[in-house]
Amino acid sequence: MQDGVANLDAEPKACSDIVANDLMDSFWVLVEQEMGYRDAAPTLRDFLFRILVTDFSRTVSGACPAQLSHFIISDKARAANASVFVAGWRSHMQHFASYDALSGTVARELGLSAVIAGLSAESLAETMTFEEVERRIIQDLKGRIIAGAGADMDTLRGLIARRRDGHWANKLLAHSSATTRALASCYDALEAAASFFELKEKFSAGFGFATAEAGLAAYQTELFRFDQLYRQINHAADGVEPMGWALLHELRERIESAYSGWFVPQLGSAWSKVLEGKDGLLSSWKVAAWVNQPDFFEHTSWRIWMRGSAGCLS
Numbered sequence: 514m515q516d517g518v519a520n521l522d523a524e525p526k527a528c529s530d531i532v533a534n535d536l537m538d539s540f541w542v543l544v545e546q547e548m549g550y551r552d553a554a555p556t557l558r559d560f561l562f563r564i565l566v567t568d569f570s571r572t573v574s575g576a577c578p579a580q581l582s583h584f585i586i587s588d589k590a591r592a593a594n595a596s597v598f599v600a601g602w603r604s605h606m607q608h609f610a611s612y613d614a615l616s617g618t619v620a621r622e623l624g625l626s627a628v629i630a631g632l633s634a635e636s637l638a639e640t641m642t643f644e645e646v647e648r649r650i651i652q653d654l655k656g657r658i659i660a661g662a663g664a665d666m667d668t669l670r671g672l673i674a675r676r677r678d679g680h681w682a683n684k685l686l687a688h689s690s691a692t693t694r695a696l697a698s699c700y701d702a703l704e705a706a707a708s709f710f711e712l713k714e715k716f717s718a719g720f721g722f723a724t725a726e727a728g729l730a731a732y733q734t735e736l737f738r739f740d741q742l743y744r745q746i747n748h749a750a751d752g753v754e755p756m757g758w759a760l761l762h763e764l765r766e767r768i769e770s771a772y773s774g775w776f777v778p779q780l781g782s783a784w785s786k787v788l789e790g791k792d793g794l795l796s797s798w799k800v801a802a803w804v805n806q807p808d809f810f811e812h813t814s815w816r817i818w819m820r821g822s823a824g825c826l827s
Contacts, residue, residue, distance in 0.1 A: 519614040521558045521622075528557060548598065549591030565619050567592045568599040569642040574635065578628045603641065603680055613644070613690070620645045634672050644692065647681040648760065651699045655764050658706050661714070666707050673700050691756065698752035702761055705745040706768055712738055713771055720783035728787055736780065743772045 531540050545551045550560050566584035570577035571592060577585065586592040603612045620626075620643040629637070629645065634653040640646045654669055676682050682696040712735075720736070722728035746768050750761045 519611070519618045521561065521615070521618055525557070547591065548595040549586040549588035550595070561615060562619055562623075564595040564599055565616055565642055566623075568596040569640060569646075571596050572640040572642065573632070573637060574639070578632075580628050581623070599642065609680075609686070610689070613692075616643055619643075635668075638672055638675055641680045644681050644696075647676065647679075647696050650676060651696070651703065651760055654703050655760070658703060658710060659764060659767055661710050666711055669707055670704065673704050676700060695753045695756045695758065698749045699760055702746050702749035702753070702764065705742045705749065706764055709739065709742040709746065709768060709771070712742070713775070716779075719779045722783055722787050725787045728784055739772065739776045739780075743768065743776075 531537055541555045544555070544560065548564060550563050552559060562584050563586055566577075566581050567586045570581065570585045586595055599612075603609055603616075605612075625643055625645045626648070629649050632649060634650040637646050637650055650672065654672065657669060677684070677697065677700055680686075681693060682700055683693065684697050687694040687697055716736075720728075720731070722731060746765070750765050753761055
């Protein structure tokens with residue numbers, strides 16, 4: 514393995530030891546007994562393809578893509594053993610890096626990205642075999658968020674939570690994998706974007722404040738979320754950029770358009786209406802129960818002194 518890319522034709526040391534002890538035939542007999550893999554001329558490369566595709570087929574909802582069917586181990590009980598083996602390898606803290614590299618190479622040779630391009634996030638929700646599955650789910654969810662109307666945000670959040678508990682976007686593994694960090698950041702961005710557009714839909718008619726007090730209260734209680742979510746999305750997207758992926762580019766553009774082209778002008782227009790006029794905020798620049806910035810220190814230090822004095826007296 515070099516730079517995270519595995520050589521599927523290389524012979525592992527363990528295999529060399531098996532050959533050196535004249536146990537290769539016995540090894541393949543055991544593999545057939547336990548995992549159902551059988552071939553006239555068995556190879557580790559072919560065996561790897563078989564067990565990974567079998568694991569994929571067992572977890573995908575609905576029919577497995579026809580392009581992969583010839584790799585699936587037909588004996589259901591032994592196919593289950595193969596899937597257990599793959600899951601154990603994938604979750605092993607000392608060996609998951611080799612799994613990531615090998616499964617990635619297999620996925621590229623299978624052309625998996627094109628094979629699963631038409632599958633939905635729901636159909637792949639329980640599939641952890643390949644990193645390409647994670648990218649496909651992210652693409653699907655991104656499309657739904659951008660489309661907006663009719664998207665079931667609760668379902669979307671449930672899918673995101675499931676994938677965060679899985680292998681490829683699990684933050685517990687992020688310390689050792691830039692890919693995992695980036696995939697986790699993708700889900701952070703998607704979740705924040707879903708909330709942003711959900712909030713935007715709630716205020717689709719724009720904003721209107723009867724008074725400056727009402728405007729400030731509205732921002733304090735809910736409208737601040739637009740700014741918060743916008744920054745969360747950009748922070749998460751920045752974490753993906755070093756990978757050179759285009760996964761979030763369209764989403765980021767839509768968010769920028771919604772924030773700069775809708776939220777900021779709408780809020781500015783609504784706020785300007787309470788500033789202007791004879792009784793507008795500009796006439797006095799005072800809001801009940803709010804302390805003006807020039808008076809903040811005097812007002813706050815007095816309160817701190819009062820609390821300190823009360824503590825001394827008690």
